[in-house]
Amino acid sequence: MKLQLHIEMNEALYLRNPESSELGKNIIKHSIELIYQHGFESFTFKKLAESIGTTEAGVYRYFENKHRLLIYIVTWYWGWLEFQIRFQTNNLKDPAVRLRKVIKLLASTVEDDERTSYVNEALLHQIVISEGSKAYLTNHVEEDNKHQFFKPYKDLCSLVGDIIAECNPKYKYPKSLASTILEMAHFQNFFMHHLPSLTDFAKSKDETKIVAFLNDLVFSSIKY
Amino acid sequence: MKLQLHIEMNEALYLRNPESSELGKNIIKHSIELIYQHGFESFTFKKLAESIGTTEAGVYRYFENKHRLLIYIVTWYWGWLEFQIRFQTNNLKDPAVRLRKVIKLLASTVEDDERTSYVNEALLHQIVISEGSKAYLTNHVEEDNKHQFFKPYKDLCSLVGDIIAECNPKYKYPKSLASTILEMAHFQNFFMHHLPSLTDFAKSKDETKIVAFLNDLVFSSIKY
DNA sequence: CATAAATGATAGCTTTACTATCTTTTTAAA
DNA sequence: TTTAAAAAGATAGTAAAGCTATCATTTATG
DSSP: OOOOOOOOOOGGGOSSOGGGSHHHHHHHHHHHHHHHHHOSTTOOHHHHHHHHTSOHHHHHTTOSSHHHHHHHHHHHHHHHHHHHHHHHTTTOOOHHHHHHHHHHHHHSOOOOOTTOSSOOHHHHHHHHHHHGGGGTOSTTHHHHHHTTTTHHHHHHHHHHHHHHHHHOTTOSOHHHHHHHHHHHHHHHHHHHHHSGGGSSOTTTOOHHHHHHHHHHHHHHHHTO | OOOOOOOOOOGGGOSSOGGGSHHHHHHHHHHHHHHHHHOSTTOOHHHHHHHHTSOHHHHHTTOSSHHHHHHHHHHHHHHHHHHHHHHHHTTOOOHHHHHHHHHHHHHSOOOOOTTOSSOOHHHHHHHHHHHGGGGTOSTTHHHHHHTTTTHHHHHHHHHHHHHHHHHOTTOSOHHHHHHHHHHHHHHHHHHHHHSGGGSSOTTTOOHHHHHHHHHHHHHHHHTO
16 A cells, blocks of 8 residues: 655645646646756746646646745645654654654755655755745745745744753743754755855765754753 | 945956945945845846946946845945954953854844945845845855855854854864854844744844843853 | 536747947046 | 046847736546
């Protein structure tokens, strides 16, 4: 039996549900490949359409614009990651053990999840590292936020924040520490590969060191 | 006597030095105002030219494209901030006191510096918060990095990293902690204002709390 | 089998991003 | 003070991006 995994998406993100058709799934699949290869700035609906073998108009029937599509795939990732975290930390009683697990999941290389046929999580993880913050770093954040576009990100953040609070209920900044971990798991990775002098991992380019750094940061702060 | 402040810029960033003429200075001044108002995505050389009262071609004589201009103003800010930090921490012997001062300077509202006539640091600070990471989050980071475009950012980071190392020479991650502080000083500010549930400062929207959070984070980590 | 829904094909329009050319003005050296 | 070269202004034009509209054809679904 093959298991399937489904991430529920915000309906306001799309005009037509990309999960509902082959074309829709191809839009997601090829977007991930193209954005991974060429970056979000040089990604266009025309190139996407060509890569799929459809037309620009075809893509526009699913997504209003490329920014919405970026939010779609990035929040898909956050939704998927929250599921991974909940699954992998299930039944772990000690919150510190859970927190360690979470940090590892946040900062380690991701492998393609076979249960999701049209999403390559390995590529998507790289996209989230390089383009993820562009999802909200816009002049229309607040509008997008009103549409609940960032809910999966906030949910994930709040999940991590809750574990932190469980480790030390007196720690004053569980949410900020959670968002710091999330962002830094990605930024330190980006820096390590592209601007290595901003990190202490230049030589080895070893992700486990990012995990170690984040663990040290978090457990020193919460004084568990 | 009026003091003037001059930040040395990387020559590869521009085609013609914007400091060398009135038009050039206007390009910087109006860029800052327009990007602050409408965001980098909707900022165009056409709009900029109109706002100055020149033509698109006029702007293109100074900057190859708007991304280079963004790097220019953002690295200008980093250069200016490094100067501020060096000035304000001068003669402070205790590295922990210096570090506290640095964190405060990084995470507090900036006021317009009267010594720089065509740059409004208050607006520029907001731009760096919202658009700063877009300077390097591109597919051409490595190329840009070879041109030394990010040197001012790295220098600032390394200055902070050195102070951390001075506080505790045994601490293993001075550079990563430094880049974490720099990024989080901005991201927590952005979150506090636009996605408040990602922080613990939602109610008060008080920047001094970001400073307190960062101080706690840093001094817990380095165990000074 | 009918019919609604989705897709394909094509066209077109506005804006962005950029280059070229020629004229006029400003600046700076002879 | 003249003179040439550098900068700025004016104008035009091109390719690509971003988007909408229309109509024919194919594919689901009741």
